[in-house]
Amino acid sequence: MAATEIARQAGEGARAVPLAGHVGFDSMPDQLVNKSVNHGFCFNILCVGETGLGKSTLMDTLFNTKFEGEPTQHNQPGVQLKSNTYELQESNVRLKLTVVNTVGFGDQINKEDSYKSIVEFIDTQFEAYLQEELKIKRTLHSYHDTRIHACLYFIAPTGHSLKSLDLVTMKKLDSKVNIIPIIAKSDAISKSELTKFKIKITSELVSNGVQIYQFPTDDETVAEINSTMNGHLPFAVVGSTEEVKIGNKMVKARQYPWGTVQVENESHCDFVKLREMLIRVNMEDLREQTHTRHYELYRRCKLEEMGFKDTDPDCKPFSLQETYEAKRNEFMGDLQKKEEEMRQMFVQRVKEKEAELKEAEKELHEKFDRLKKLHQDEKKKLEDKKKSLDDELNGFKQKKTAAELLQSQAQQAGGSTTLKRDKERKN
């Protein structure tokens, strides 16, 4: 949808002038319609409900065809969303229909996180559209819109009230998608029980503040039928792709021993109402609401999250350029700061390590000095010992020499004494 189709007030500041004849611009709606038909339409439905409530069958019945899928087992570990896209054509209108099914919803023992994957899925589609819308070179005209336009919420036909899982899930979804609650497999409920059930459900939704989709009543052509239908919500439906012969016609029905439930019989169930509202009357409005309300809300939240504002602190409106530049500067500043921080951290570490190593070096030097000193002491001791030994040796030598000298002297003296004696003798 072009962005120009967002709510516009026609004729603001314009003066009305009469026409003197037939100009021909009353063909504008036709021109627009022709273009849309040529372009093709697109619609995405999300079916949320417990396994076995007849979601796939209802889709098949609504669109009179067989969609894909086999009945799922109850042992799924979590809630998954399976989406399938189909091309349908009716007269000259081409419709690209996407049916998204929740697989495994309500099967787990702990269902606290059941709604999360659904919300995530819806948000992902919004995000994809937002990204496309924000691209520099974009092709919105040919973009395949995957945003969910309608969410059919299947309520189990207990006959009492809504389950807490239902309330929790619907509360989480009501601001993201158009919710249309329906009572599934309603052929299990009797008429009187059904009325009470519907009243109970409606009151529970109101008291919990769940906003379901209201059929629009602002266009006079459809206001009446829409407001009547609003009173019949939630629709009690029965789906069937099997045909049974009633009278002389083949109709879609479910055959029981006690009777046949005709799908398209308005006194049997609200199937026809659902089809009427969902497809024939309000399909376009569902698409518009998704785009102008739910998507805009998502977009606004996302942009605000990223820090975009419409006005600066002085309440002057930002131009696009300013916004982007401001963002960019902020972003660049951020990056630079991070870089600085990292550098600082490194400088710090280097300093610390250097100090450590210096310490180690110092210790080593000290050790070296100590050993040196030790060694010198030892050396000195050795020198001393050597010296004393040398002294001793010298002393001894002297003694020895002295003694030998004495001896020789003594001998000489002894010899001279003998000589003396001999001399005396001779005399």
Added chain:
Amino acid sequence: MIERPESAVASIAQRNLEGYVGFANLPNQVYRKSVKRGFEFTLMVVGESGLGKSTLINSLFLTDLYSKDYPGPSLRIKKTVQVEQSKVLVKEGGVQLTLTIVDTPGFGDAVDNSNCWQPVINYIDSKCEDFLNAESRVNRRLMPDNRVHCCLYFIAPSGHGLKPLDVEFMKRLHDKVNVIPLIAKADTLTPEECQLFKKQIMKEIQEHKIQIYEFPDTEDDEDSKLIRKIKEQMPLAVVGSNVVIEVNGKKVRGRQYPWGVAEVENGEHCDFTVLRNMLIRTHMQDLKDVTNNVHYENYRSRKLAAVTCNGGVDTSKTKNQMTRSPLAQMEEERREHVMKMKKMETEMEQVFEMKVKEKKQKLKDSEAELERRHEQMKKNLEAQYKELEEKKRHHEEEKSNWEAQQRILEQQKLEASKTMEKNKKKGKIF
């Protein structure tokens, strides 16, 4: 040629319907909603004064856009080119149309007309900018579409060809707005002159590669035939009139001459009906769509590229950037930066570790060296000690030997002297 965006149809499962579903009613829903919303259209007329622009507008919309109370721009004398807009609301058959007529008085009237197209370009760009800003707000509500959807360019009926100003203007504006050239005051040309003139103009338009508004091809054969016929008649030669004259009992709009009446809505007299049908009855929506999907998108991508790419980026990167939104662009840059930082960090880390290892190794080596030397010196000292001990021991031995010897000698001496004494005493010695 101006590109038209193609609708992408992916390969998706087909399904046949076995009964009436009802979405064939979608077009009616769309119809209903569009009528309720109302329509908008902005038409710009450009041409020299006196070419009958205001008259043509009045004829086209069968109203007096410019009247006594709202005089048209041509009645006011202008020194420079102005761009003026008038907004009117018209209703027909339940359909409401807000029509904005943008006039450019003073265009081409000066002696020096250089840059007289600039105010026009500025106006068109400013409307696109308004739309872009409105579209980019966080809170989007009313987004009035004031973009110029169509520009009727009036060519003076000289009969020769385009003037340089015509060429220059169309060249500058053909990629910003849908340009539809018209031959004004066509009742001054005979049919043959008109034909020649048209051919000449189209030739020159092609020569200068001017892209005027092109009618889209349709699948319908009949429509295609009509469109081809219209294409052959381009540029359309028009006559406008505010005056109703009676011709053959019929009241028609026309211009009365002494030699006859030139009827505005007579297809043999001029192409006015073709223009009106094309502009209003069949292609008004397409003009809006082309403006939105082609001209506006061009403006937008140029504007955003200028904002985010900050000039001076190499072209290989720019191409890639175009497919992303500016925000995704920043995300990408952020990621790149983070990677760069990580790399830098690991590098610095590596260098750091290496240096530390080196230093530690050096220290270790010094320590080992020190230990070694210390050991060596210790050994050395020990050896010397041992030597010394040996020497000492040797000396001690020698000493004790000698001392023993001396003692023996002493002993002998003592005994010898003792014997001598004895002999002396004995009188052996006299």
